[in-house]
Amino acid sequence: ADLGVYALFLGWHGEAEARSAAFLVLIVLQWAVAFSIRGEVSFFKLFKVKNKVFFCALIAAFILQVAMILSPFREILHLSTIHADSWVACLLAVLLVIFSLETHKFIGRKIKKND
Numbered sequence: 001a002d003l004g005v006y007a008l009f010l011g012w013h014g015e016a017e018a019r020s021a022a023f024l025v026l027i028v029l030q031w032a033v034a035f036s037i038r039g040e041v042s043f044f045k046l047f048k049v050k051n052k053v054f055f056c057a058l059i060a061a062f063i064l065q066v067a068m069i070l071s072p073f074r075e076i077l078h079l080s081t082i083h084a085d086s087w088v089a090c091l092l093a094v095l096l097v098i099f100s101l102e103t104h105k106f107i108g109r110k111i112k113k114n115d
Helices: 002-013 015-036 052-070 084-114
Strands: none
Touching: 002 015, 002 084, 015 052, 015 084
């Protein structure tokens, strides 16, 4: 998904925004994986689990992510600001991966249930 986003954005907005979009997708995918591997239950049910340290770390990571993209610190990583349509495309790429993870877990639960 990350390389696909980079290739797509390279044609749309150029290398700087493609790099920024790939960075955004890579980080957000890691958050999704962190939620997904916490158990066999659905990704969306994991938001109900009370783990304050995990959620505080996730919020801190989100703040750092936004700060890196929207602040002057982005120059350190050679990032650029991301257009609104790019945010939507990044979100769709992440949702596609989450859907794939959820489908895999759903099938795994059905197979385990039938054994």
